[in-house]
Every structure is written in C-alpha cells, then in structure tokens.
Amino acid sequence: xxxxxxxxxxxxxxxxxxxxxxxxxxxxxxxxxxxxxxxxxxxxxxxxxxxxxxxxxxxxxxxxxxxxxxxxxxxxxxxxxxxxxxxxxxxxxxxxxxxxxxxxxxxxxxxxxxxxxxxxxxxxxxxxxxxxxxxxxxxxxxxxxxxxxxxxxxxxxxxxxxxxxxxxxxxxxxxxxxxxxxxxxxxx
Numbered sequence: 613x614x615x616x617x618x619x620x621x622x623x624x625x626x627x628x629x630x631x632x633x634x635x636x637x638x639x640x641x642x643x644x645x646x647x648x649x650x651x652x653x654x655x656x657x658x659x660x661x662x663x664x665x666x667x668x669x670x671x672x673x674x675x676x677x678x679x680x681x682x683x684x685x686x687x688x689x690x691x692x693x694x695x696x697x698x699x700x701x702x703x704x705x706x707x708x709x710x711x712x713x714x715x716x717x718x719x720x721x722x723x724x725x726x727x728x729x730x731x732x733x734x735x736x737x738x739x740x741x742x743x744x745x746x747x748x749x750x751x752x753x754x755x756x757x758x759x760x761x762x763x764x765x766x767x768x769x770x771x772x773x774x775x776x777x778x779x780x781x782x783x784x785x786x787x788x789x790x791x792x793x794x795x796x797x798x799x800x
Contacts (some may be wrong), residue, residue, distance in 0.1 A: 613671065614678045616640070619709060622681045628702045634749055636707045642716050645746035651730050653716035660719055660727045661712070668727070668787040673715055676788055679709040683780045686757055688773075697772055700752065704773040707756030709776060710749075714740030737761055 619639060619645040626632035642653040661667025661676040684704050691697045714736035722728045732739070741758040752771065762778045769775045 614674045616674070618678055619656075619681070622678075622685075622705055622709060625685075626702045626705055631702055631706050631750065631753070634747055635709050636712055638713055638744070638747060642713060644743055645743070649717065649732065651717045651720075651732055654719055656716060659715055661715075661754065661785070663719060663727045663729060663786060665722075666785040668789075670727075672788070675711060676784055677709065677712060679788075680711065680777070680781050681705060683784065684776055686710045687776055687780060691772075691776075699772055699776070703750075703752045703756065703771075704776060706749075707753050707760075707773060707777050708780070710740065710744060710753070711757050711760045711781060712736060712740065713743065714738070725776045737765065752772065 616639065620636060623632055623639070625636050626635060637671075639656060642656065644651075644653075657674050658670050659673035660669055661672035667673065675783045685701070685708075688697075688699045688701060688704055692699055704770065714734075718730055718732055718734075718736045719727050720730045734742075737758060737760065741754055744754055744757060744758060755767065756769075756774040756777050758767040759765065759774040760777050760781050761767075762769065763780060763787060769778045
C-alpha cells in the first residue's frame with residue numbers, strides 16, 4: 613500500500629529547496645488559507661481519487677498520485693533523452709505531487725461510511741490552485757495544477773510540464789477506473 617513516505621521520497625528529488633519545502637508542507641499539513649471554508653480536509657492517505665470515476669476507494673488518491681508522479685518522471689526522462697526536450701523536473705515533480713490536493717476538501721464519508729462529495733461548490737482543481745497560490749507556489753507549478761484537466765478545462769496546458777502532467781493524469785485516471793475484469797473483456 614502506498615504511503616505518505618512514498619510521496620515524500622519523490623519530493624526529495626526536487627532540487628529547489630524552497631519549492632521542496634512548500635510541497636512537503638502542503639502534503640503533510642493540508643489546511644486552507646481561506647478561513648471562511650470550514651470543511652476539514654480528509655487525510656491524504658484516506659481520500660478516494662473520486663467518488664464516481666477513478667480510484668473510488670479509501671486510499672485511492674495517494675495511489676493515483678504516486679502513479680502520476682512516477683509516470684511523469686519516467687515519461688519526462690524519456691522525452692529528454694529521445695527528443696532533447698528541456699523539462700523542468702522540479703516543476704513537474706512538484707506539480708504532480710500536489711495536482712489533486714484540492715480533493716482533500718471535496719470528499720467526506722456519509723453516515724454509512726461511504727465516500728460522497730462535500731457541499732463545497734469549488735472544483736478540486738480551482739480550490740487546489742487557489743490554495744497553492746495562497747502558499748506562494750511559483751507560477752509554473754500553479755499553471756500545471758490549474759491546467760491538469762486539459763484543453764477542455766478553464767486553463768489549457770501551455771508548457772511541456774503541464775502537458776505531461778495532464779496526459780499522465782488522464783491516462784492514470786482512465787486506467788484506474790477500469791477493473792481487471794473489464795480490461796480483460798476489452799481484450800477479447
């Protein structure tokens with residue numbers, strides 16, 4: 613089972629000490645800077661990835677995040693080697709680690725212990741971007757997080773780091789939504 617320790621190992625790869633500190637702080641101590649929102653965050657290790665699409669289980673968010681970060685690193689290293697792309701690995705790793713942090717305020721358990729959405733009217737992408745902005749994250753990370761929904765979202769990806777994060781996040785969410793039984797059925 614994936615743990616916070618596993619995510620923090622990825623954070624150790626961030627060479628910019630200030631950015632690494634901000635990433636670790638938001639992962640270990642999620643709290644909204646905006647005091648008007650009274651919803652308490654779900655523990656990162658407990659949160660589902662969603663309640664109706666992908667990684668719909670306790671611990672789904674940390675599993676999804678781990679996979680996204682690992683795959684972003686692998687793809688970026690391949691692109692750098694194959695195409696000589698200049699990719700800011702600090703921005704990519706930081707963005708991948710915190711891209712879904714807004715989900716900590718968008719899910720809660722109902723009386724039966726099932727996951728359901730909270731009454732919060734903000735989307736996790738906008739909430740996460742706003743929180744990271746309030747914490748002083750650099751614009752390239754804010755852009756990646758705001759753009760991780762892709763071309764049809766409110767902020768289309770405009771950097772290679774944002775494109776990689778969007779593509780990997782979408783792939784992982786899609787594959788995380790397919791059960792092994794459904795996958796076997798797709799193959800024949």
